[in-house]
Amino acid sequence: MDVICIGSGNVATHMAQALKASGANLLQVWSRNPTHAESLARLVGAQPVTDFNAINRNADLYVIAVKDDAIGMVAAELKGINGLIVHTSGATALSILASLQNHGVLYPLQTFSKDREIDFRKIPLCIEAPDDVMLTRIESIASLLSDSVYHINSNQRKSLHLAAVFACNFVNQLYVLGNQILEHNHLDFELLRPLIMETAMKIQHELPVNVQTGPAVRGDRQTMDNHLQLLGARPDLAEIYETLSKSIKKTHS
Amino acid sequence: MDVICIGSGNVATHMAQALKASGANLLQVWSRNPTHAESLARLVGAQPVTDFNAINRNADLYVIAVKDDAIGMVAAELKGINGLIVHTSGATALSILASLQNHGVLYPLQTFSKDREIDFRKIPLCIEAPDDVMLTRIESIASLLSDSVYHINSNQRKSLHLAAVFACNFVNQLYVLGNQILEHNHLDFELLRPLIMETAMKIQHELPVNVQTGPAVRGDRQTMDNHLQLLGARPDLAEIYETLSKSIKKTHS
Numbered sequence: 001m002d003v004i005c006i007g008s009g010n011v012a013t014h015m016a017q018a019l020k021a022s023g024a025n026l027l028q029v030w031s032r033n034p035t036h037a038e039s040l041a042r043l044v045g046a047q048p049v050t051d052f053n054a055i056n057r058n059a060d061l062y063v064i065a066v067k068d069d070a071i072g073m074v075a076a077e078l079k080g081i082n083g084l085i086v087h088t089s090g091a092t093a094l095s096i097l098a099s100l101q102n103h104g105v106l107y108p109l110q111t112f113s114k115d116r117e118i119d120f121r122k123i124p125l126c127i128e129a130p131d132d133v134m135l136t137r138i139e140s141i142a143s144l145l146s147d148s149v150y151h152i153n154s155n156q157r158k159s160l161h162l163a164a165v166f167a168c169n170f171v172n173q174l175y176v177l178g179n180q181i182l183e184h185n186h187l188d189f190e191l192l193r194p195l196i197m198e199t200a201m202k203i204q205h206e207l208p209v210n211v212q213t214g215p216a217v218r219g220d221r222q223t224m225d226n227h228l229q230l231l232g233a234r235p236d237l238a239e240i241y242e243t244l245s246k247s248i249k250k251t252h253s
Numbered sequence: 254m255d256v257i258c259i260g261s262g263n264v265a266t267h268m269a270q271a272l273k274a275s276g277a278n279l280l281q282v283w284s285r286n287p288t289h290a291e292s293l294a295r296l297v298g299a300q301p302v303t304d305f306n307a308i309n310r311n312a313d314l315y316v317i318a319v320k321d322d323a324i325g326m327v328a329a330e331l332k333g334i335n336g337l338i339v340h341t342s343g344a345t346a347l348s349i350l351a352s353l354q355n356h357g358v359l360y361p362l363q364t365f366s367k368d369r370e371i372d373f374r375k376i377p378l379c380i381e382a383p384d385d386v387m388l389t390r391i392e393s394i395a396s397l398l399s400d401s402v403y404h405i406n407s408n409q410r411k412s413l414h415l416a417a418v419f420a421c422n423f424v425n426q427l428y429v430l431g432n433q434i435l436e437h438n439h440l441d442f443e444l445l446r447p448l449i450m451e452t453a454m455k456i457q458h459e460l461p462v463n464v465q466t467g468p469a470v471r472g473d474r475q476t477m478d479n480h481l482q483l484l485g486a487r488p489d490l491a492e493i494y495e496t497l498s499k500s501i502k503k504t505h506s
Contacts, residue, residue: 068476091476109444111451111466118451124444150444159438162480166490167431167445168452169467170497171424176461176504178420185412191362191377191403192420193457198364198371199421200453204446208429213364214422223321223344227415236500237419243496244423247489251429 001141004028004055005046006074007065008036010112011088013043015063018120020044022144027059052077059083061141063106068092075100084137090161093154094128104129104138107157108146111168120145126152126160177237209251216248254394257281257308258299259327260318261289263365264341266296268316271373273297275397280309305330312336314394316359321345328353337390343414346407347381357382357391360410361399364421373398379405379413430490462504469501 001024005016008031020026026046031037037048049055057080064074064087071087075097078085085097086106097103105128110118125142127149129135135151142149152160175196179189202211215223224245231238254277258269261284273279279299284290290301302308308331315338317327324340328350331338338350339359350356358381363371378395380402382388388404395402405413428449432442455464468476477498484491 068473091479110448111455113455113464116455122447124447126444148443148447152440156438156440158479159434159483160440160444162483163431163434163440163445164448165467165480165494166427166434168448169465169469169501170493171427171449171452172456172461172465173497173501173504174419174424174427175456176465177500178416179461181412181416181419185409187405187409187413187416189460190401191379191413192416194375194377194401195363195417195421196424196453196456199424200449202364202366202369203425203428203449207442208425208432211366212422212425212429214418216422220321226344226411227418230412230415236503240423240496240500241418243493244426247430247493248422248426250489251426 001025001061002027002056002059003061003063004030004059005040005044005063005065006030006055006078007063008033008040009065009067010114011108012063012065013040013114014110014112014118014120015065015088015108016040016044016046018145019061019063021120024061024144027056028054030055057081057083061086063088071096084134084141086138090126090157090164093158094130095154098130102134102137104134105154105157106138106142107152109160109164121147124148124150126150126157128153128157177240181237212248212252214248216245217252219249254278254314255280255309255312256314256316257283257312258293258297258316258318259283259308259331260316261286261293262318262320263367264361265316265318266293266367267363267365267371267373268318268341268361269293269297269299271398272314272316274373277314277397280312281307283308310334310336314339316341324349337387337394339391343379343410343417346411347383348407351383355387355390357387358407358410359391359395360405362413362417374400377401377403379403379410381406381410430493434490465501465505467501469498470505472502 003019003024004027026044028049029041029046030049034050041048060083062085068089084102085100086104090107107126109124123146125146127138127142256272256277256279279297281300281302282294283302287303294301313336317340321342337355338353339357343360360379362377376399378399380391380395
């Protein structure tokens with residue numbers, strides 16, 4: 001299978017490497033930035049390309065892994081190509097690729113960093129296509145890469161992306177705020193790391209609603225008042241404390 | 254070392270087992286509830302006790318692991334005992350034990366569930382005592398149980414406990430809300446679990462502020478507006494979305 005990777009960011013890097021590892025032949029890596037194109041191309045034994053006119057138009061698979069607002073522009077450049085063209089975006093509908101002959105979505109639900117290795121076989125791959133034939137083609141490719149392949153339509157994918165913002169980006173911000181409280185008291189973030197790991201591990205075989213602990217779920221108003229008093233100089237943190245405590249109480253009422 | 258455990262909840266259960274595993278002799282387990290006292294006592298080969306008058310007053314160590322608002326009452330019952338008496342609470346000052354001869358704090362910073370095994374050696378133990386002699390005694394006991402022992406004063410411990418609410422209880426609530434969004438769209442929580450694990454693992458060797466991703470840190474107003482629109486029927490979730498997005502922007506401004 002000849003593959004062309006459009007993009008050189010975190011998603012592109014991990015997708016291209018996973019495809020390479022599954023036995024695919026990475027023909028080209030496109031990036032507007034020549035250094036980025038070269039760097040990823042070298043990693044997967046492909047040719048770096050910065051000009052859309054230089055893209056080989058006879059590959060089997062084109063993976064679009066660029067910023068959401070650039071997908072439409074890339075799709076226009078790939079018009080007329082017969083190979084399968086997929087985008088990898090959680091927040092973008094299938095229909096953005098409607099002008100292409102064979103197209104679909106292959107969305108890996110994970111947070112990627114270039115420097116962190118990750119077991120791609122455990123990443124949920126969410127696939128969608130305009131018809132069953134295309135869906136079967138994408139499914140067979142997705143199965144080469146991961147043990148978790150889900151059929152997810154565009155509306156579901158948007159909600160999934162939103163849920164991921166809560167469970168990843170917002171969670172990370174709570175880690176940030178926890179660390180700000182520690183720093184203010186000359187305490188090391190190392191103190192919180194085992195707790196953070198255990199909090200995530202606890203819900204790997206349970207639903208989070210069943211394992212909630214802490215003052216809000218206990219209705220321990222005394223401790224909550226003490227905490228709010230400690231946050232006197234940080235009204236922004238006090239607001240988050242109140243809002244999330246209220247949410248916990250609502251969930252368990 | 255002869256130990257008496259006051260309490261039979263999650264913290265008491267894990268502490269008593271860790272002490273037992275380190276070679277201590279668990280003499281008695283006290284709980285108001287006889288079934289709970291018996292169940293933990295059996296686990297660690299101790300005598301179950303429900304009456305304070307039946308507590309052996311010549312043990313080396315008394316571990317108070319009861320609800321915060323019961324610590325003062327327990328301390329009053331233990332008055333006159335010469336052995337070392339520690340409480341295990343994050344939110345309670347050392348001074349609550351001031352009427353006891355030899356006392357201190359041994360606070361394990363972790364979220365405990367009775368049914369989950371946990372590597373106690375990796376749990377940060379935060380210790381405090383009124384003088385250096387007592388601190389050294391508590392430190393030598395803590396070192397038997399864990400590789401991470403920290404000297405933390407009462408004010409620091411209160412802030413640490415507050416930071417733990419952000420990094421554990423509030424984080425778990427975001428998992429709950431993520432799952433509510435999924436359920437509403439007939440999607441399985443299994444989809445989010447790998448993302449949640451990776452989000453926690455990412456900050457084990459990095460500070461969270463350095464690994465933030467998502468629409469808020471990118472300033473991607475279009476995606477944020479789409480998300481808020483999706484949350485139209487859930488003003489409570491929209492409020493949390495706005496509040497945490499604002500917090501992310503503030504952190505990275």
